[in-house]
Amino acid sequence: ALRGARPVGRGLSTRASDILTSLGISSTTEVSGVYDGKWGGSGELMQSVCPTTGEVLARVKTATPQELHEALEKTREAYVFFRNIPAPRRGELLRQIREALGAKREELGALVSLEMGKIRTEGVGEVQEFVDICDYAVGLSRMMNGRVVASERPGHSILEVPNPLGVVAVLSAFNFPVAVYGWNLALSMAAGNATIWKPSPTTPLCSIAVTRIVSGVLERNGIPGAVAGLVTGGKDVGSAVVESKDVDLVSFTGSEHVGRIVGKTVMSRFGKVILELGGNNASVIMPDADLNLAVPAVFFGAVGTAGQRCTSTRRLYLHRQIADEFMGRLKKLYASVVPGDPLDSATLLGPMHTKDAVGIYHNAIKHLKEIDAEIVTGGKSYEQSPLDAGNFVQPTIAIPKSANPTDQIWSTETFAPILNAAVFDDLEEAIGWNNAVPQGLSSSIWTRDLRNVGKWIGPSGSDAGIVNVNVGTSGAEIGAAFGGNKSTGWGRESGGDAWKEYVRWSACTINFSDAAPLAQGVSFAT
Ligand code: UN1
Numbered sequence: 127a128l129r130g131a132r133p134v135g136r137g138l139s140t141r142a143s144d145i146l147t148s149l150g151i152s153s154t155t156e157v158s159g160v161y162d163g164k165w166g167g168s169g170e171l172m173q174s175v176c177p178t179t180g181e182v183l184a185r186v187k188t189a190t191p192q193e194l195h196e197a198l199e200k201t202r203e204a205y206v207f208f209r210n211i212p213a214p215r216r217g218e219l220l221r222q223i224r225e226a227l228g229a230k231r232e233e234l235g236a237l238v239s240l241e242m243g244k245i246r247t248e249g250v251g252e253v254q255e256f257v258d259i260c261d262y263a264v265g266l267s268r269m270m271n272g273r274v275v276a277s278e279r280p281g282h283s284i285l286e287v288p289n290p291l292g293v294v295a296v297l298s299a300f301n302f303p304v305a306v307y308g309w310n311l312a313l314s315m316a317a318g319n320a321t322i323w324k325p326s327p328t329t330p331l332c333s334i335a336v337t338r339i340v341s342g343v344l345e346r347n348g349i350p351g352a353v354a355g356l357v358t359g360g361k362d363v364g365s366a367v368v369e370s371k372d373v374d375l376v377s378f379t380g381s382e383h384v385g386r387i388v389g390k391t392v393m394s395r396f397g398k399v400i401l402e403l404g405g406n407n408a409s410v411i412m413p414d415a416d417l418n419l420a421v422p423a424v425f426f427g428a429v430g431t432a433g434q435r436c437t438s439t440r441r442l443y444l445h446r447q448i449a450d451e452f453m454g455r456l457k458k459l460y461a462s463v464v465p466g467d468p469l470d471s472a473t474l475l476g477p478m479h480t481k482d483a484v485g486i487y488h489n490a491i492k493h494l495k496e497i498d499a500e501i502v503t504g505g506k507s508y509e510q511s512p513l514d515a516g517n518f519v520q521p522t523i524a525i526p527k528s529a530n531p532t533d534q535i536w537s538t539e540t541f542a543p544i545l546n547a548a549v550f551d552d553l554e555e556a557i558g559w560n561n562a563v564p565q566g567l568s569s570s571i572w573t574r575d576l577r578n579v580g581k582w583i584g585p586s587g588s589d590a591g592i593v594n595v596n597v598g599t600s601g602a603e604i605g606a607a608f609g610g611n612k613s614t615g616w617g618r619e620s621g622g623d624a625w626k627e628y629v630r631w632s633a634c635t636i637n638f639s640d641a642a643p644l645a646q647g648v649s650f651a652t
Contacts, residue, residue, distance in 0.1 A: 141469065142176060142183055145240050148233040149335040151184065159186040159330050159358030161337050162197040163204075163351035169193065169359060174331045177243035177477040178467055178516040186330040188359035191366065197322060197357050198372045201293050204352035205320035209290035211349075216315055217267025222343045224260035227253060227336075234304060234335060239468040241331050242303050243477045243517070244431050246469055256308030256336075259604045259620060263312035266625055270316065278646075281639020288629035290318030291398070292374030295367045297388070299379045300479050301434045301541075303329035304336055306402070309604065309620040310377045311340070311354060317628040319375075322355040324367050328480060330358045371395055375628065378402070379436075382539070382565075382613050389615070400627060401615025402608075404539035405567030407590070407599035408441035410556045410582075413448050415572035416596070421452060423570075423598035424545075425459040429521040430600060432478055433543030436610075437568040437592065437600035441536065442523075442547040443556045449549045453502065456523065460503045465518045478517040478542065487519045487542035490535075494544075497535060499526040502547075523547060531562035539565060553578055561589045567610030568592035568599040591618070 138146075138153050146153045160167035167187030174183040189197065208216070227234070235250030242249070275284035294314040298306045307323055314321045325333035337356040344351050357363055368376055368391050375398040378388045385403040392399040409424050411417075427439030444452050468476030478484050484507060491505050504522030508514070521543040526535050529548035536546060536559075550556040560569055569590040571582045583593050591610040592602060602608050607622025609615070618624045644650060 138183065139179065139181060142181065142240055145233065145236045146183065146331070149230065149237060150338060151331060151335060153184045156185045156187050157331070157334060159334060159356070160189045160193055160197060161341060161351060161356040162200040163355075166193060167358070172327055172330055172358060172360070174241055174328070175480075176240060176516075177479050178240075179512075180515045183241060184331055186334070186358055189357040189363055191362070194357050194359070194363055194366055197352070197355050198293070198367075198370055200350070200352035201320045201322045201355050202372055204350040204355075205290070205293055207350055208320055208353050209318045211318065213267045213270060213316065213318065216318060217264045219343060219347060219349065220260045220263045220267065220312060220315055222347070223340055224257050224264070226339045226343050227260070228257050230339060231257070234332075236469060237332055237335055238304055239476070241329050242300060243468055243479050244434075245473050245476050246471060248431060249468070252302060252305040255305040255604055256312075259308050259312040262604055262621060263316040266313070267316045270625060270629070272631075277635065279637070279643045281637060281641070283636045283638070285634045285636065287632040287634055288317070288626070289632055291628055291630045292319060293372055294319045294321045294375045294377065294628065295324060295373045296321060297324045297364055297367065297376065297378045297380065298326060300326040300328045301431065301436070302379070303332035306379050306619070307333070307336065309608070313619075313625045313628045315353065317625060319628060320353045320355070322352075322357060322367065322373070324357050324359065324364050327358070327360050333358065368392060369395070371397075374398060375400065377617070377619065385615055398627065400609075400617035400619060402436065402610070402617050402619065403613060403615040404565050405436040405438070405610060405614060406440050406537070406539045406563045406565040407437055407568040407570070408443055408560045409439050409570045409572065409599060410443045410553075410560060411445060411448060411452055412553065412571065412573035412575065412578055413445045414574050415448065416574065417448065417452060417455060419596060420572040421455045421459065423572075425456060427570075427598040427600045428545040429460070429463060429475060429543055432476055432519070433521070434479060434483070434541055435600045437602065438543075439545060439570075439599045440539065441559075442545055443550050443559055444547060445556075446549050446551055453523075453547065457503055460521055460523065463521060465508055465513055475518075475521065478519055481517060483541065484517045484519060486540060487544065490540040490542060490544055491522065493535060494524045494526065497526060497528075497533075499524045499535070499546075504543075519543065521545075529559065531559045537563045553581060557582070557587060564613040565610065566590045566612035567614045568594070568602075570594040570597060570599045572596055
């Protein structure tokens, strides 16, 4: 399963070096991880480690505090230039970026698999999401319209004008090392901002490859490269970006713990913030559900991406009437899973991203055992060679004794392929459980009954940001706004009205009459 995965001699495996070479990254030298119009980086070296084989893919030169400072200055200058470029012209740049990304879709998708560990179709799919949101933003660039509001005063007009906002910082997570940046960059650019990207410290190569492609387009068009800058680094670089008054909007994807700090920090300096934090997503299976659709969807939701999507299915609520049959069928699918190289097209289960992630998985399994949960399947790492070189764990289904959603096992997000299941008797109970956790990202019901659908999507239904019907919790398209409620952070990205967060709104009352009446009929004459 891991053909060509072993390092040859002291060099990089052919599998890895082919992918890096196809994207112009030379793994033998240290790779620059800072771009603000020119490439640089003289800070600490950061390693990119392949989660499948454990090999070091490259060493990346990160930003020093001084370089970060300079990059932020360049980004501000780039904004001052870029805000005056007409929006449809900005859309044309996005069209070219879309073409350039599309031309490297397979290579970039393979790099995502190599560095992050998700399977190839998901890696390529992620690049496709970037392409799609660029298309969307090309259209948006001609439709980011304000409004004319009826004034109560004669000879007056009120305009609501969307102006470019400023500098947008994107702090992205390891699990979507390409797409989440894409969602932000596309809207931010269409809106006339300059964007600076601080990617996850464990997926620097994805960000470098994407930035090379995007900056190539900008430079060819005579646009300052700092319109789409990059600063790699660890916690220090992230904190400095979040604290910087030069950053108008911080779009952060990551844990609730870090999100709370980011949110407070940005609010304390009255900046804008978009938070995409933890998900703890449930699927509810009604007795009339079509199990031929529901079982594979839950399987994909819980096992896909090795359980490392914010939208992964973590809780499964089965109606008593179909519980046994559903579980029997789901177990069969779990038994068919063969772990392997995510780059191999037959593989459905790749590794966890890091050794830390494996630790989180084992802690959760330990806790499940302590509370006497039934482990239906899974619960261990794969230890046979060559899987032992990577971070491979068995997808797990557990049935905790208590279905009480406030118990820790239900109320916390474990970023691993662990699915907890419970049996319910009526929809109200299942909705209650669905809503009782702190997080509110994605949710899904399986039913053919219109009455269930109405309840689920209405005021007494699911309180998540994503409320699906006969569609699993993961795999959202870019067209709708993506994001969650409650401790997921209330942020919205991608489609829908999300672009309205990336502009500053100006309410402009214009008087073109010969009098200057006050609002509300106020009289203030001497
Ligand atoms: C995430 O997990 O951070 O719907 C985002 C999905 C993907 C996005 C997930 N399009 O699962």
